[in-house]
Every structure is written in C-alpha cells, then in structure tokens.
Amino acid sequence: MSRFLLVVPPLTGHINPLVAVATELTARGHEVAWCGDADRIHEAAGADAVVHPCTLPDTGELVRPPTLTGPAAFRFLWADFFIPLAEAMAPAVADAVRAFRPDAVVTDQHAVAGALVCERLGVPYFTSASTSAELVDPLADLPKVAAWLTERLTALRELIGDPAATHDPRFSPHGVLAFTSRALVGDTADLPWERVHLVGPAIAERPGDPDFPWDALDASRDLVLVSLGTANTDAGARFLNEAARALDLLAGQVQGVVVDPGGLLTDPPPGVLVRRSVPQLQLLGRARAVVSHGGHNTVCEALWNGLPLVIAPIRDDQPIIARQVADAGAGIRVRFGRVDAPKLAEALRTILDDRGGHRSAAEAVGRSLRAAGGRRAAADHLERLVAEHPLVSTAG
Incomplete structure (x- = not known):
C-alpha cells in the first residue's frame, strides 16, 4: 500500500473535496496524512486525521474589503x-515530506508550497483543482494581470522550488484532479486533457447538525436554500436581506432556509428559517432550488442533486462558475450588488416553475457529475500515479 500527503490552504471549500478522496484512499488500505491548518483540517476531516x-x-484568515472585486x-x-x-x-511541507515519506502528494492549486516543495524534493504530485475556473484561464482577457502573477510565481519558485522548472506550479506535470465534469466546464480547447x-x-x-429544526420544514412548500459560503460574510449583508425579502414574497410556494454565519439578518421575515450553519448535504436532498454566490462546491453539490440555481457571483472564480451554470442552462445569473427582492423572487419563480427548462438541464449536468466517478475516480488516478512514477528521492 502507498502513502499520500494532502497539502491544503486554510479554506474549507478547498479541503472538503479531498476529505472524500482521503476517505476512499484509507478504505483501500492506503495511509493518508495532511499538511495545513490543523484546526480547519480536523473540522472537515475529523479528529482522527493525521x-x-x-x-x-x-494574514491568517482570508479577509478582504467588501467592495474589492475584479482584477x-x-x-x-x-x-x-x-x-x-x-x-x-513551505518549511512545514518540506518537513512533512521528509517525516511522512509519501509515495505521492496531492496539493491544492492554491497551496502553491506543496507543488514547489515537491518539485524541489523530487516527489511526484497531483494538483487538486477545487474550482473549474482555473481550467478555462480566468486571466485570458487580462494579460497584464497574468504577467504579474507569472512574475510572482517565478520569484516564489526561486525561493522555495526548483529554479530550473518551467511549468505553471498550479498545474502539475503529473496530473490535475478537477472536481467537475465536461458538461459544466464546457469546451476548453487549450487544456492538456x-x-x-x-x-x-x-x-x-459530513457531521450532521443535531440542533437543526427539521420539524420546522413544511413539506407542502418548495424548499430553497440560500448560501453565500463561508468566506463572504464581509460582503453579504445587503444580498441576504434582499434574499430573505424575496423568499417572503414567495411564502405561499416557498420555504427558505438562509445560511447566515455572520448574524447579518437581524429581523428576517417570520417564515424564513435563518441559521448560522446548516447540514448542507442533507438539505440539498430535500430542496427544490438553491440561491448561491457561485462557490464551486455548493454549485456542484446542488447540481449533483439535480437542483437549478440562481447565482449571484461576488468575485474570484464565482463569475466564471456562474457563466458555466448559465451556459449549461442549469440556472439564472443575477447581479450580486444590484438585484432586489422582486427580481430575485422572479428568478426563483422561473427556475421553480421550470419555465426555461432549468431543472432538466440541472439534472443532465448532475448525471454528468455523477458519471465522472468522484472520489473513486480520483483514487484510481492517484494509485496510477504511484505505479507510474515511483519515488526517486526526498533529499534536499
């Protein structure tokens, strides 16, 4: 059996996909260890995770001014x-490689230390792409920003990687695990498929929530989940209030559950259930639609369940993911900073009543996501990586 080291940034959305892969690898008899922020990893992967x-x-946490968007x-x-x-x-990743002696490393695209340390120490590694946005070159129309990033990554490689390497450290030459499907990512001719x-x-x-008020859900109405993820609390107050008002406008047809980790909704309508956290996977199994900022995990989990979306992207990869969903016909994009309750309610009516075929499109994308193989396919690729690239050295 083999040893796999998983290197992740302190971002829950980047850790969660690899939790499932780690579970599959462990079930196959492999040994798995993690490198990253211990609290975040234990929260997602369990107290027994190594x-x-x-x-x-x-900087610690990722905190940005709410108005900061675009380039x-x-x-x-x-x-x-x-x-x-x-x-x-970088120092901890190098120490972990030497101490754990993995046969291969899986490093998130945005935990660049994992890639650069592996190339310096001669350890085979896969990149984990937790979002499909990087696969379509988000900087194609921003050449100056792309050049700026290349300069920064080159300087970083000089510091902690192999200066002789020339590939983009966000894309391992051994392979990339992308947690999406062709039906969602679309045609991207420039990718090294x-x-x-x-x-x-x-x-x-995932751990359930024993305190969630399941008895408060009304089976006679369509359940709609509203979530802006875990990294957008700073920007979400206006949108969450408009979303709550939109749900209230549809109260005869819809029951809304709003995820509000920052406690921004101080006076929600009486029929709207507001929680700081929710058992998302279980709720999606009962929902009829999702309102989201376009976070990749939430989008894919919604589509996995065949749920159409209303997407209000804020920044980063979210506009690209929103475009992918809209292009697939599986949802409607609205403007995060400008949409009001009536417009949001109308978008919800459209997807709930399936006026534009959004539900059938979401179900088709969901079938594509399921057919891609998920954690089992990821584990298959990693086992193949170890077989084809036996470890050469961890010295240096």
Whole structure:
C-alpha cells in the first residue's frame, strides 16, 4: 500500500473535496496524512486525521474589503494571501515530506508550497483543482494581470522550488484532479486533457447538525436554500436581506432556509428559517432550488442533486462558475450588488416553475457529475500515479 500527503490552504471549500478522496484512499488500505491548518483540517476531516501543522502567515484568515472585486480582488488574493501562505507553509511541507515519506502528494492549486516543495524534493504530485475556473484561464482577457502573477510565481519558485522548472506550479506535470465534469466546464480547447482528470464532485459524509429544526420544514412548500459560503460574510449583508425579502414574497410556494454565519439578518421575515450553519448535504436532498454566490462546491453539490440555481457571483472564480451554470442552462445569473427582492423572487419563480427548462438541464449536468466517478475516480488516478512514477528521492 502507498502513502499520500494532502497539502491544503486554510479554506474549507478547498479541503472538503479531498476529505472524500482521503476517505476512499484509507478504505483501500492506503495511509493518508495532511499538511495545513490543523484546526480547519480536523473540522472537515475529523479528529482522527493525521495532520502535519503549518504556521500560517500574519494574514491568517482570508479577509478582504467588501467592495474589492475584479482584477483588484485577484491581485489582493495572491499578493496578500496565497503567496504569503506559500512562503509560510513551505518549511512545514518540506518537513512533512521528509517525516511522512509519501509515495505521492496531492496539493491544492492554491497551496502553491506543496507543488514547489515537491518539485524541489523530487516527489511526484497531483494538483487538486477545487474550482473549474482555473481550467478555462480566468486571466485570458487580462494579460497584464497574468504577467504579474507569472512574475510572482517565478520569484516564489526561486525561493522555495526548483529554479530550473518551467511549468505553471498550479498545474502539475503529473496530473490535475478537477472536481467537475465536461458538461459544466464546457469546451476548453487549450487544456492538456491528457493530464487533466475531470472526476466530478468528491462528496463524503459530513457531521450532521443535531440542533437543526427539521420539524420546522413544511413539506407542502418548495424548499430553497440560500448560501453565500463561508468566506463572504464581509460582503453579504445587503444580498441576504434582499434574499430573505424575496423568499417572503414567495411564502405561499416557498420555504427558505438562509445560511447566515455572520448574524447579518437581524429581523428576517417570520417564515424564513435563518441559521448560522446548516447540514448542507442533507438539505440539498430535500430542496427544490438553491440561491448561491457561485462557490464551486455548493454549485456542484446542488447540481449533483439535480437542483437549478440562481447565482449571484461576488468575485474570484464565482463569475466564471456562474457563466458555466448559465451556459449549461442549469440556472439564472443575477447581479450580486444590484438585484432586489422582486427580481430575485422572479428568478426563483422561473427556475421553480421550470419555465426555461432549468431543472432538466440541472439534472443532465448532475448525471454528468455523477458519471465522472468522484472520489473513486480520483483514487484510481492517484494509485496510477504511484505505479507510474515511483519515488526517486526526498533529499534536499
């Protein structure tokens, strides 16, 4: 059996797909360890997960001004978070490789230290693409920003990687695990498809919420889940209030559950259930539609269940994912900063009544995501990686 080290940033949406892969690898008799923020990993993967902890940079959490969007948000994300994160994680990643002696490493695209340390130490690795946005070159129309990022990654490689390497460290030459499917990502002719493995969502059981008021759900109405994920609390107040009002406008047909981790909804309508956290996978199994910011995990989990979406992207990869969903016919995109309750209610009516065929399109994408193989396909590719690229050295 083999040893696999999983390197992740301190972002729940990037950790969750690999939790399912780790579960599958362990079930096959392999040994799995993690490298990253211990608290986040244990929260997602369980208290028994073996973690080689990393010291985080002073930035710690990803916090950005609510109004920061577009290229400015992208530059901030890399200059103020991902690059300092790589510099801070690199020593611990190298120590974990030497101590655990993995046969292969799986490193998130945005935990760049994993890729650069592996190339320096001669360890085969796969990249984990937790979002499909990177697969379609999000900087294709922003050449100056692309050049800026290339310069930063080259300097980072000089510091912690192999200066002789020339490939983009976000795309391993050994292979990329992308947790999506062709039906969602669309046609991307420039991708090295021999190295990019579209495995669909890797979904594992998550801890339930014993305090969730299941008895409060009304089976006679359509359940709609509203969520902006875990990293957008700073930007969500206006939108969540408009969403709650939209749900109230549809109260005869719809029961809304709004995820509000920041406690931003101080006076929600009486028929709207507001929770700081929810058992999302269980709720999606009972829902009829989802309102989302376009976070990749939530989108794929909704489509996995055949649920159409109303998507209000905020920044980062979310506009690309929203476009992919709309292009697939599986949802409606609205403007996060401008949509009001009546317009949001109308978008919800459209997908709930299936006026534009959004439900059947969502079900078709869902079938594609399921057919991609998920965690089992990911584990198959990793076993093949170890067989084809036996470990050469961990010295250096």
